[in-house]
Amino acid sequence: MIYSSLLYIYGFLPLALLIFYAVPKKHREAVLLVLSGVFCASFSLYYLIFMAVYVLLNYTMCRITEYLKRKKSIAEVAMASTVILDITVLFSFRAPYMSWFAGMIRAPEGIYAVGISLFTLSAIGTLVDVYKGNEKAEKNIIRYALYIMFFPRLFIGPVMRYSTFRKVMAHPQTGAAQVGKGLAVFVKGLAKKVILADTLFMLYTAVYASDDTKVPAVSAILGIAAYLLGIYFEMSGLADMGAGTSLCFGYRFPECFRYPIFSKRINYYAMRWNTPVVMWFKRYILWPLTISAKSGFARGVVFLFAWALTGFWYTFDLSGVAAGIFLGAAILIENRLRSRNTLRITGVVYTLIISGMSALIFSQESLHGFFREIGSLIGMDGLADSSSLYMLKEYTLLLIAAAFFSSGISKKLAGKVKKLKAAEKLSLVIPAAVLVMLVLCTALMASGGRSDQLFIKL
Amino acid sequence: MDRYKKITAAAVLGFAAVMAFGTFLSRGKKESADEARTLTEFPKASLSAMFDGSFPEQAEKHFTDHFMLRSKWLSFESDIQPRIGERIVNGVYIGEDRLLNCGISDRIPDPSAAERINDFAAGYDGTVYIAAVPSSSGVYDDELPYHLHGDSEAQQISGFYDSLSGSVRKIDAYNILRMLRDNYIYYRSDTKWTSYGAYCVYRTVIQKLGFLPTTYDKYTVLHVSDNFRGNLYNRTLYKDIMPDLLDIYEYPDGAQVTACMASDGDGHTVESSLYDMDMLETSDMYRMYLGKDVPVLDIETSLNNQRKLLVIKDSYADCFIPFLTQHFSRITVVSPEHMKGVLSDNVDVSDYEQTLILFGIENIGNTGFFSGISS
Numbered sequence: 001m002i003y004s005s006l007l008y009i010y011g012f013l014p015l016a017l018l019i020f021y022a023v024p025k026k027h028r029e030a031v032l033l034v035l036s037g038v039f040c041a042s043f044s045l046y047y048l049i050f051m052a053v054y055v056l057l058n059y060t061m062c063r064i065t066e067y068l069k070r071k072k073s074i075a076e077v078a079m080a081s082t083v084i085l086d087i088t089v090l091f092s093f094r095a096p097y098m099s100w101f102a103g104m105i106r107a108p109e110g111i112y113a114v115g116i117s118l119f120t121l122s123a124i125g126t127l128v129d130v131y132k133g134n135e136k137a138e139k140n141i142i143r144y145a146l147y148i149m150f151f152p153r154l155f156i157g158p159v160m161r162y163s164t165f166r167k168v169m170a171h172p173q174t175g176a177a178q179v180g181k182g183l184a185v186f187v188k189g190l191a192k193k194v195i196l197a198d199t200l201f202m203l204y205t206a207v208y209a210s211d212d213t214k215v216p217a218v219s220a221i222l223g224i225a226a227y228l229l230g231i232y233f234e235m236s237g238l239a240d241m242g243a244g245t246s247l248c249f250g251y252r253f254p255e256c257f258r259y260p261i262f263s264k265r266i267n268y269y270a271m272r273w274n275t276p277v278v279m280w281f282k283r284y285i286l287w288p289l290t291i292s293a294k295s296g297f298a299r300g301v302v303f304l305f306a307w308a309l310t311g312f313w314y315t316f317d318l319s320g321v322a323a324g325i326f327l328g329a330a331i332l333i334e335n336r337l338r339s340r341n342t343l344r345i346t347g348v349v350y351t352l353i354i355s356g357m358s359a360l361i362f363s364q365e366s367l368h369g370f371f372r373e374i375g376s377l378i379g380m381d382g383l384a385d386s387s388s389l390y391m392l393k394e395y396t397l398l399l400i401a402a403a404f405f406s407s408g409i410s411k412k413l414a415g416k417v418k419k420l421k422a423a424e425k426l427s428l429v430i431p432a433a434v435l436v437m438l439v440l441c442t443a444l445m446a447s448g449g450r451s452d453q454l455f456i457k458l
Numbered sequence: 459m460d461r462y463k464k465i466t467a468a469a470v471l472g473f474a475a476v477m478a479f480g481t482f483l484s485r486g487k488k489e490s491a492d493e494a495r496t497l498t499e500f501p502k503a504s505l506s507a508m509f510d511g512s513f514p515e516q517a518e519k520h521f522t523d524h525f526m527l528r529s530k531w532l533s534f535e536s537d538i539q540p541r542i543g544e545r546i547v548n549g550v551y552i553g554e555d556r557l558l559n560c561g562i563s564d565r566i567p568d569p570s571a572a573e574r575i576n577d578f579a580a581g582y583d584g585t586v587y588i589a590a591v592p593s594s595s596g597v598y599d600d601e602l603p604y605h606l607h608g609d610s611e612a613q614q615i616s617g618f619y620d621s622l623s624g625s626v627r628k629i630d631a632y633n634i635l636r637m638l639r640d641n642y643i644y645y646r647s648d649t650k651w652t653s654y655g656a657y658c659v660y661r662t663v664i665q666k667l668g669f670l671p672t673t674y675d676k677y678t679v680l681h682v683s684d685n686f687r688g689n690l691y692n693r694t695l696y697k698d699i700m701p702d703l704l705d706i707y708e709y710p711d712g713a714q715v716t717a718c719m720a721s722d723g724d725g726h727t728v729e730s731s732l733y734d735m736d737m738l739e740t741s742d743m744y745r746m747y748l749g750k751d752v753p754v755l756d757i758e759t760s761l762n763n764q765r766k767l768l769v770i771k772d773s774y775a776d777c778f779i780p781f782l783t784q785h786f787s788r789i790t791v792v793s794p795e796h797m798k799g800v801l802s803d804n805v806d807v808s809d810y811e812q813t814l815i816l817f818g819i820e821n822i823g824n825t826g827f828f829s830g831i832s833s
Contacts (some may be wrong), residue, residue: 001514001518005518006521006522006525006682007517007518007521007522009474009483010474010477010478010481011478011521013474014474014475014478017471028688034643041508042514042518043511043514044508044509044511044514045505045508045509045510045511046510046511047511064769071621108509108510108511109510109596110510110511111510111511173473175462176463176468177460177463177464178463179463179467179471180462180463180465180466180467180468180470181463181466183466183467183470183471184463184466187470195571197545200545201541202543202544202546203543206603206605206607207605209605209606214700228731232636365580365819370641386604387603387604387605388602390603394543394545395543396545400541418488422531423472426461427461427462428461429516430462430466431462431465431469432469434466434470435469435470438470438473439473440538441539442531443531443534443535444535444538444539445535446525446528446531446532446534446535447532447535447547447548447694448522448548449518449519449521449522449523449525450518451521
């Protein structure tokens with residue numbers, strides 16, 4: 001089951017809320033764990049068993065690592081061996097060249113451990129923190145299990161430190177108003193996914209699907225715009241759906257996406273795109289390595305390495321590495337060259353160009369493909385043909401709408417409206433708007449019953 | 459400010475509850491008349507089906523299929539999706555004035571199918587004629603957006619013909635239809651040709667079989683329905699395409715059908731007819747041609763020329779068969795899709811001096827379709 005499916009919206013979620021609010025407060029975390037178990041089983045029973053083993057193993061190793069804290073060297077072995085095992089499992093599901101390992105742990109054909117990229121980061125981070133003594137190992141296994149497999153966090157996170165998670169879980173804010181807010185956020189995410197991302201994917205495939213490798217410049221630009229915006233809306237839509245669901249149960253987790261596309265600096269773009277994951281790589285890869293790097297040059301190399309790894313985490317192949325290094329290098333150069341008082345608009349334009357380029361590298365399977373794309377972009381295959389004009393005609397409106405909603409202007413406008421005197425009355429439009437959006441999205445999912453991940457699978 | 463949040467919660471959850479309850483109530487429904495298909499059943503629970511995920515997958519399909527007011531939702535989807543720039547719904551392209559199937563490029567002609575036909579022709583004393591009929595998306599492929607153009611149906615058909623032996627007489631239905639594309643030769647809401655499309659190809663086919671075609675002016679064309687919605691409509695429920703006409707070509711002065719017997723392959727025969735008007739009252743109106751699906755249909759006419767024809771066909775031929783009745787005293791129509799066992803179990807092939815294999819492009823990549831032709 002995925003969030004953007006009829007079964008989730010009209011079956012699982014309402015039923016989960018009903019059960020959750022019917023149960024006394026002290027049992028609610030246990031209920032959430034049972035619900036998360038059912039959610040996992042809705043992929044396959046194998047996945048549920050896998051998750052149970054994974055949770056038990058990491059929970060036990062956290063406890064053991066803490067228990068052995070005095071004997072540093074044994075604790076290190078316990079920690080390191082678990083980290084290696086977690087990473088091996090991650091590779092076995094995500095990298096085709098490691099799928100023999102998935103076979104070894106008896107994964108049935110075609111079963112994917114959903115969200116494994118995310119919860120591996122969580123598990124490893126916590127293990128390292130416990131080992132370093134920055135974090136106490138969780139004794140409550142229900143809560144630790146929720147840390148790994150709470151269903152609203154399964155697909156996209158946010159990845160966070162255990163202490164942050166603990167704080168959020170300690171003070172849930174439940175109630176009808178909270179549910180309403182959560183549902184509004186959920187529907188916003190659903191609309192991002194079903195209306196914007198899915199349609200942008202159609203434009204993207206329209207540009208690149210044909211066997212003809214000649215792509216005129218206009219089509220190529222449309223294709224990159226569709227890819228960048230599409231991947232943004234798919235991921236941030238997923239994040240919103242997860243965050244909305246969490247809110248319904250009273251938990252407010254950190255935000256993943258903070259309007260990265262129209263940033264005025266590359267650095268901001270990179271930091272606003274899936275912030276928790278970027279922070280994870282900073283905390284556990286970049287900072288420890290930077291401390292040990294002596295020269296400025298070595299620090300630069302470490303910086304690029306951390307970005308390469310971040311990119312690799314998305315794709316598990318070289319295109320992600322290349323895109324990561326490209327983005328990291330752009331940030332380094334920007335930090336050197338950029339004076340503080342550049343015009344906002346120049347900043348936005350070059351950030352767009354750089355982020356578009358990194359998206360282009362990210363989407364290509366080979367270097368050859370990348371250069372072919374660059375050739376298309378500068379008009380080596382002509383400026384436009386009849387299919388470019390067709391796409392321009394069909395999709396311009398969509399691209400403008402997508403750009404608008406990715407820019408953050410809509411949020412600023414909403415903030416201004418809130419300050420108006422009539423805000424109280426105007427806010428009554430919101431329930432109607434949410435319901436209309438929900439009906440539209442339901443209709444758009446009607447034929448297949450769901451809207452699958454199209455751009456990226458984490 | 460909390461008030462609007464509470465109203466949102468009540469509105470969304472209320473709506474979800476109504477939909478969920480309605481879905482629960484309609485869970486027993488077996489078939490959808492609008493979509494003309496069987497709905498997914500709730501899966502049988504078993505440990506292995508749970509383990510590999512096939513149980514939850516089918517359960518979700520069941521939920522989707524029985525979703526409250528599904529037909530209305532689907533129709534709504536087809537209505538709004540083109541407005542946001544996405545003209546493909548459920549694999550169907552919604553064009554200006556017709557619906558077109560989009561799955562053209564992923565169909566690969568099956569070489570073993572050609573071998574089956576060659577085997578059949580080799581062990582057969584008479585002459586084999588073959589006509590592969592393109593679908594509407596083959597003839598009107600230029601109306602599809604550029605990126606959907608795959609291997610054209612013309613290429614698929616000629617590739618298939620090339621792998622047939624020289625003794626099989628091939629009929630180029632594609633180019634005949636392509637030339638006449640400004641006429642009403644294809645339904646707007648179905649992949650298949652109209653009776654007129656079939657008539658245009660019939661003129662060529664019957665000459666190859668050694669007869670003069672009946673000229674168009676001899677026929678009286680009856681529009682038996684002006685409200686036909688075909689298989690592409692069933693997949694989208696898109697209402698803004700004009701409904702289609704179903705025609706019957708009558709030739710009052712010509713030969714008449716004297717007997718029409720359908721056999722079910724088990725030795726039972728029932729009386730049938732070329733047209734089953736009762737089907738016009740159902741959601742599957744196209745079955746008006748030749749009636750319900752049967753493995754073998756035996757047609758005898760008032761002609762006394764001792765000419766016998768064996769037709770091996772799929773549903774494309776249903777509106778084509780009536781034209782043949784003016785030339786043969788006996789026509790036996792076999793549908794491999796519904797036939798039990800192999801061809802020789804159902805008919806004595808040596809009785810016929812001519813065999814016509816007539817099928818739609820959909821079956822060109824279908825291994826099962828031709829597998830029973832030669833034993």
